[in-house]
Amino acid sequence: MAGIPKYAAGVPRHELVKILCRGGSCPKGQSTYARLALREGGPIPGDSGRYAGYVAHCLRCGYRATDTYNWQGP
Numbered sequence: 734m735a736g737i738p739k740y741a742a743g744v745p746r747h748e749l750v751k752i753l754c755r756g757g758s759c760p761k762g763q764s765t766y767a768r769l770a771l772r773e774g775g776p777i778p779g780d781s782g783r784y785a786g787y788v789a790h791c792l793r794c795g796y797r798a799t800d801t802y803n804w805q806g807p
């Protein structure tokens with residue numbers, strides 16, 4: 734798992750995603766690892782691609798991200 738930071742190391746790799754966190758306590762504009770979870774209620778309109786129907790919880794600050802188009806696999 735080269736390149737996976739300590740705060741994300743305990744999360745199964747298939748649940749990891751890199752996001753640009755908009756939470757208050759993460760550095761702005763830096764990508765951060767988050768944990769994927771199925772979105773309650775299913776995909777939102779316009780949601781498409783690999784992460785459609787998911788939300789991601791920032792592993793550093795807990796921010797809940799829904800902007801799936803910005804996400805990247807580890």
Ligand SMILES: [Zn+2]
Nearest residue numbers: 754759791794
């Ligand atoms: Zn964050």
